[in-house]
Amino acid sequence: xxxxxFLGAASTAxxxxxxxxxVGAGAEAVAPKPLFANNPRLTPFRGFAGQDxxxxxxxxxxxxxxxxRGVFYRNGPGLFERGGQxxxxxxxxxxxxxxxxxxxxxxxxxxxxxxxxxxVAESEAGEFLMPSFGTAIKAKRPVKNSDxxxxxxTNVVRLGDRLLAMWEGxxxxxxxxxxxxxxxxxxxxxxxxxxxxxAHPKVEADGTLWNFGSAGFGKxxxxxxxxxxxxxxxxxxxxxxxxxxHDFAVSQKHIIFLLAPVTMDRDALKAGGSFGESLRWNGKxxxxxxxxxxxxFTKQVVMEMPAFMVxxxxxxxxxxxxxxxxxxxxxxxxxxxxxxxxxxxxxSVAAAASNACFMKIDLSRRQCSMETRSESxxxxxxxxxxxxxxNRMVFYPSYVGHDPSSRFxxxxxxxxxxxxxxxYTFGDDVQLEEHIVVPKPDSLKEGVGWLIGVGxxxxxxxxxxxxxxxxxxxxxxxxxxxxxxxxxxxxxxxFYAA
Amino acid sequence: xKRSTSLNKLALAxxxxxxxxxxxxxxDLTVEIKGLTSGNxxxxxxxxxxxxxxxxxxxxxxxxxxxxxxxxYEFKDLPVGEYAISIYHDENGNGKFDTNVAGxxxxxxxxxxxxxGNYGPPTFEQAKFKLGTDKKTIxxxxx
Ligand SMILES: [Fe+2]
Numbered sequence: 001x002x003x004x005x006f007l008g009a010a011s012t013a014x015x016x017x018x019x020x021x022x023v024g025a026g027a028e029a030v031a032p033k034p035l036f037a038n039n040p041r042l043t044p045f046r047g048f049a050g051q052d053x054x055x056x057x058x059x060x061x062x063x064x065x066x067x068x069r070g071v072f073y074r075n076g077p078g079l080f081e082r083g084g085q086x087x088x089x090x091x092x093x094x095x096x097x098x099x100x101x102x103x104x105x106x107x108x109x110x111x112x113x114x115x116x117x118x119x120v121a122e123s124e125a126g127e128f129l130m131p132s133f134g135t136a137i138k139a140k141r142p143v144k145n146s147d148x149x150x151x152x153x154t155n156v157v158r159l160g161d162r163l164l165a166m167w168e169g170x171x172x173x174x175x176x177x178x179x180x181x182x183x184x185x186x187x188x189x190x191x192x193x194x195x196x197x198x199a200h201p202k203v204e205a206d207g208t209l210w211n212f213g214s215a216g217f218g219k220x221x222x223x224x225x226x227x228x229x230x231x232x233x234x235x236x237x238x239x240x241x242x243x244x245x246h247d248f249a250v251s252q253k254h255i256i257f258l259l260a261p262v263t264m265d266r267d268a269l270k271a272g273g274s275f276g277e278s279l280r281w282n283g284k285x286x287x288x289x290x291x292x293x294x295x296x297f298t299k300q301v302v303m304e305m306p307a308f309m310v311x312x313x314x315x316x317x318x319x320x321x322x323x324x325x326x327x328x329x330x331x332x333x334x335x336x337x338x339x340x341x342x343x344x345x346x347x348s349v350a351a352a353a354s355n356a357c358f359m360k361i362d363l364s365r366r367q368c369s370m371e372t373r374s375e376s377x378x379x380x381x382x383x384x385x386x387x388x389x390x391n392r393m394v395f396y397p398s399y400v401g402h403d404p405s406s407r408f409x410x411x412x413x414x415x416x417x418x419x420x421x422x423x424y425t426f427g428d429d430v431q432l433e434e435h436i437v438v439p440k441p442d443s444l445k446e447g448v449g450w451l452i453g454v455g456x457x458x459x460x461x462x463x464x465x466x467x468x469x470x471x472x473x474x475x476x477x478x479x480x481x482x483x484x485x486x487x488x489x490x491x492x493x494x495f496y497a498a
Numbered sequence: 499x500k501r502s503t504s505l506n507k508l509a510l511a512x513x514x515x516x517x518x519x520x521x522x523x524x525x526d527l528t529v530e531i532k533g534l535t536s537g538n539x540x541x542x543x544x545x546x547x548x549x550x551x552x553x554x555x556x557x558x559x560x561x562x563x564x565x566x567x568x569x570x571y572e573f574k575d576l577p578v579g580e581y582a583i584s585i586y587h588d589e590n591g592n593g594k595f596d597t598n599v600a601g602x603x604x605x606x607x608x609x610x611x612x613x614x615g616n617y618g619p620p621t622f623e624q625a626k627f628k629l630g631t632d633k634k635t636i637x638x639x640x641x
Contacts, residue, residue, distance in 0.1 A: 142614060142641035145602050190596075193604040215600035236599050 039346050041407075041431070041458050044489045047080035047093055050113055050123055055483055058100075058107040062479035064467060067441055068450055070497040071177070072100040072465065074433075075156040075165055076490030078113060080344070083127030089134025089276055090340045094119045095153035095165055095173075096488060097180050100454075100465050100481070103498070107465070107481040114152045114165050114173055115182035133169075134276035134341065145194040146170040147185055154199030155492035159209060160229035162186065166199040168214070168246065177496075188223070188231040195221060199492065200247040200312070205385045210255060210294070214245045217264065222255065222297050235297035240288035243279055244333075249316035249325045250388045255292040256316050256325050256361070260309045261285035262333060281333045283307045289361060289368050291323065303361065303368050309333055310357075314380035317390040323361040326394055326416070328378050330354040348405040354378050356396065356414060375412060375421070376400075379434035379492070383446050383470075392417050393447050395470070397432040400425055407431035411451060411466075411473050424473045429458045431489075437470050438495045447471050450478075452495065456486060463487040524575040526633050530568060531585055533640035535606065537566040539591035541640075544584045545573060549622035553584060564589070582625035583610040587640050606640035 077093025080086055087093060095114040100107060113119055118130050121141060129140040130149040143149060150170035157164050164172040164186065171185040171194055187193045196213030203209050207227025215221045218241040224233040242259035249256045261282040268278040286304040293299040308329045316325040334352045342349040356377050359370040377396035393415055397408035400423070410425035411432065426432070435453030443449070451470040456463050463486050466477040531541055541564050544556035562571050564587060586595045586607040596605045610627055613620035627636060 139614075142612075142639075144606070144641050145604065190590075190604075191599050193598050194602055195598050195600060219600060221599060234599075 039348060040461065041348065041405075042343060042346055043458070043461055043486055044456050044463075045080070045090070045343055045346070047488050048078050048096065048113075049081075050079055050094075050119075052110075052112045053485065053487075054108070054110045055485070056108050057105075058109055058465075058481040058483055060107055060479055060481045062467075062477060064102055064107060064479045064481070065450065068102050068438060068452075068467065069104070070102055070438075070495055072102070072436075072452060072493060072495045073156045073158070073163065074098040074100070074454060074490040074493030075114075075152075075154060076488060076492075077151065077153045078111070078488045079119075082122060083125075085128050085135075085137065086344075087132055087135045088341050088344055089132070089274075089336075090344055091153075091276065091336075092132035092134050092151070093153060093488065094122075094151050095167070096490075097156060097163075097165055097175060098454075098487065098490060098493070099180060109481075109483055110180060111487060112180040114175065116150055116152050116173060117147065117185075118149055118151060132274065134274050136272050136274045136277065146196065147194045150185070153491070155201075155494075157201055157203060157209075157494055158496050159203075159225065160227070162229055166197060166201070168198050169196050170194060172197045188225075188234075192221075192231070192234065197223065198246070198248075202248070202250040202387055203384070204250075204388050210250045212245070212248055212255075212257075214242075217241045217243060220245065220257070222292065224294075233297065237292065237297060237300065239290055239300075240302055242288070244336075246311045247313050247327075249313040249327070250294070251316035251318045251323050251325070252388055253294055253318060254316070254323060255294055256313075256323060257288075257290040257292075258305075258310050258325075258327065258359075259288040259290055261287065261307050262309075276336065279333060279337070281309070281337075283332060289359075291361060291363065301363065301366065303366055305359075305368050305370070307332075308357075309335075311335075311354075312378065312380055314356075314394040315382045315387060315391050317386075317388065318363075319390070321363040323363065325359045325361065326380065327357055327359070328354050328380055328396075329357040329372065350405050351376075351399075351407070356380065356394065358416065373414065375414075377412060378408070381434060381436045383437045383439060383449070384494075385439055385444070386446055391446060395435055395437060395451055397435055397453065398423065401428060403428050408433075411435050411453065411468060413447075413451075413470070413473055422471075422473045424468065424476050426455070431456050431458070433490055434492055435466075435468075436493065436495060438497070441497065454487075454490060456489065457482070461486050523578045523631050525578070525629055525631050527573040527576050527581070527629055528633070528635040529571045529573070529583060529585075530635060530637040531570070531608070531640060532568045532637060533606065533608070534564055534566050534568065534587055536589060537564050539564050539587065539589045541569045541585060541587050542595075543571055545576075546582045546584075546622060547577075547579055552582065552622040553619060556584075557581075561588070576629055578630055579628075580626045581610070581629055582622050582627070583636075583638060584619075584625070585609070585638055585640065608638045608640045610636060610638055612639050612641075 078096025152165040152173040163175040163177040174183040201211035209225040243264040289303040314326040376399040398412040413422040439449040451468040540561040613624040
């Protein structure tokens with residue numbers, strides 16, 4: 001039993017796989033080819049060569065609302081090639097932090113690569129030195145712990161005076177909210193050094209932050225932080241095992257995980273496969289619905305549902321021992337294992353379906369049920385004032401049309417009480433990222449505010465930000481701010497009012 | 499959680515430092531350790547002469563004060579044979595090789611040959627080296 005942890009919990013670890021992983025890894029990353037020459041839709045997947053960019057005065061069409069003032073931070077993988085090697089997976093790239101600033105002078109944009117240990121060392125060397133999530137890069141430097149390969153590339157939240165750039169497998173990186181300069185990894189407590197601090201923390205209206213880290217197969221660490229960024233509590237939980245736990249949900253009283261039947265093929269890993277390549281989908285197994293009490297992390301209930309895959313959650317809330325949780329579901333790991341590597345090779349490929357799903361967890365009867373909508377969506381977000389509270393609306397980038405290889409070309413609002421939708425569709429020339437709700441300062445009503453988000457305009461080869469009236473998407477954007485250049489696509493971000 | 503790990507066995511191995519053996523043919527082994535990030539605490543060095551007991555019962559183990567520029571230690575009068583070494587930098591001076599709550603190392607460690615394991619520590623075979631009748635110096639890098 002106690003053999004499992006030497007340098008190593010790694011031997012069974014799920015998201016701490018990078019330790020030692022590359023040593024002796026055989027497979028090499030593919031060489032970059034002019035894959036994108038004929039596919040202008042996929043330009044953002046070329047990535048940057050490590051350069052920081054800025055635009056002080058972004059061209060605005062329409063009018064930015066006078067009350068919309070603040071910073072829209074976004075984070076995503078920005079660099080995919082070095083020294084003749086190209087990453088095979090979108091998740092692999094180094095974190096590139098974006099800040100769109102809305103001020104009385106207009107809109108500005110700044111993007112800066114996060115100076116992780118990995119990015120700094122590889123920039124100096126001019127080649128990849130560390131294993132990555134989805135590409136079997138042979139380690140050329142010792143991989144000391146999970147932070148050795150940390151790209152900090154997935155999400156960004158402000159917490160106290162810190163701007164946290166997060167990844168799934170290691171520590172959060174702390175950045176300067178003004179300059180975006182990297183300050184270093186965050187160690188909440190000595191015994192939490194290099195522990196995974198996942199990229200989808202849930203922040204309640206009062207600033208309380210909940211997060212988790214997947215600390216090995218069957219181990220999840222839960223975190224409870226104050227609005228000021230103090231670690232109030234943490235707990236290492238024995239959980240049903242899943243090798244890929246990306247996001248979770250929080251209700252008034254509970255923390256909810258939907259643990260998909262994903263295992264790690266350790267032989268594939270030992271034979272030199274990357275972490276992502278070594279994941280296995282077990283569609284005959286069940287999803288484990290894990291519900292933990294916020295007030296006592298040692299109290300948990302586990303239920304089961306037939307297999308599905310989930311990456312992202314919108315929200316959870318509960319009334320009378322009945323939890324409602326919404327998320328986006330897909331049938332298997334195909335989006336990650338098939339679709340994304342093909343995109344990264346510059347192929348036009350149809351995405352596997354992912355749909356909005358609404359689950360009821362009856363804690364009294366220990367039963368779960370769910371309903372799935374038909375729209376093609378991802379990246380669900382809600383009005384941030386309603387996190388862990390009863391909400392009615394969920395917002396998504398969505399796809400409509402007939403070109404199966406097109407990506408998200410519309411924004412969608414779903415009213416979960418009436419089932420009605422509100423949608424605006426751009427042309428197929430546009431691919432949209434996650435869109436988020438920015439509440440109007442003078443209203444407490446759900447959805448009263450703006451929906452803002454980033455997109456890539458294929459015809460212009462430019463990246464833009466749009467502002468919608470969040471309760472009237474179909475009217476079209478009230479403003480579009482267009483950069484004179486394109487940016488690699490981001491995963492997630494958040495807005496902080498001035 | 500189970501924190502009794504083989505990492506802690508590494509620490510244990512130092513505690514159970516075995517007796518000194520002597521034979522006719524003996525040589526001195528100098529161990530140079532580099533890659534320290536501070537001069538705090540001690541560097542612990544465990545010497546093994548066989549794969550049985552690797553990472554558990556060392557032939558010898560010593561602690562020597564850390565120095566940022568590096569640490570040198572000499573083992574005297576070792577019999578001819580095969581050896582392997584594990585080291586760690588007890589930077590906070592608590593006498594333990596510290597791990598985080600998931601059991602991952604958070605203090606620097608290393609092995610002879612700068613051997614790296616694949617999903618775990620290296621084996622004795624990967625870390626072993628030969629010592630003859632002549633003086634020998636080996637260099638290990640903490641990581
Ligand atoms: Fe995500």
